[in-house]
Amino acid sequence: MGIEIFGIDLIDPEDFVELILRFSLNALIVFVIIRYLYASNSKRKDFYFSYFAISITVFLICFLLENVKLELGFALGLFAIFGIIRYRTDAIPIKEMTYLFVVIGVSVINALANKKVSYTELLFTNAVIVAGLWGLERILLLKQENSLRIQYKNIENIKRSNEALLMEDLKERTGIDIERFEINRVDFVKDTADITVYYYVNGNTNSKN
Numbered sequence: 196m197g198i199e200i201f202g203i204d205l206i207d208p209e210d211f212v213e214l215i216l217r218f219s220l221n222a223l224i225v226f227v228i229i230r231y232l233y234a235s236n237s238k239r240k241d242f243y244f245s246y247f248a249i250s251i252t253v254f255l256i257c258f259l260l261e262n263v264k265l266e267l268g269f270a271l272g273l274f275a276i277f278g279i280i281r282y283r284t285d286a287i288p289i290k291e292m293t294y295l296f297v298v299i300g301v302s303v304i305n306a307l308a309n310k311k312v313s314y315t316e317l318l319f320t321n322a323v324i325v326a327g328l329w330g331l332e333r334i335l336l337l338k339q340e341n342s343l344r345i346q347y348k349n350i351e352n353i354k355r356s357n358e359a360l361l362m363e364d365l366k367e368r369t370g371i372d373i374e375r376f377e378i379n380r381v382d383f384v385k386d387t388a389d390i391t392v393y394y395y396v397n398g399n400t401n402s403k404n
Contacts, residue, residue, distance in 0.1 A: 237290070
């Protein structure tokens with residue numbers, strides 16, 4: 196009989212080994228997704244911390260609460276909560292939000308897969324997810340588009356007839372290979388325009404593929 200403290204086992208060797216194995220598998224898969232799939236086509240590192248932290252937390256929550264029989268409802272609840280998250284600083288780009296959903300999904304799968312699911316099936320599921328992401332990133336050549344909001348003072352160039360001049364001036368001033376831009380607001384009192392420029396983080400365009 197194992198040692199108990201207040202009716203709780205000090206350690207359950209079988210469950211503890213399972214926790215270590217599943218956590219290691221989940222950490223490896225998430226690392227591959229973030230480091231070698233997401234990072235391969237995105238130069239942004241500000242989401243690394245969030246992805247890893249959320250993955251670890253979600254996995255441990257799901258794994259430790261598995262015996263409470265909240266499995267499916269709890270998992271769906273997590274997706275619902277994170278699906279409506281809006282950070283108050285900057286809006287999360289669609290691609291980053293998709294990877295966040297994938298990280299949460301992988302963590303939930305690896306934590307809540309019960310004993311009816313073999314490790315071979317679990318490994319296959321993770322491999323399918325990784326392969327699918329790799330295919331989207333590499334085969335379809337999806338690009339990471341970022342945006343930058345600037346205050347533009349050469350107000351004469353905002354005329355539709357000067358669109359080409361405006362594009363060239365924006366590229367020269369920012370040093371960015373801009374793909375497109377949007378004029379959000381024009382202040383004729385201050386002679387300034389609020390413009391959002393869009394560019395690919397890897398510097399490539401569709402014509403170069």
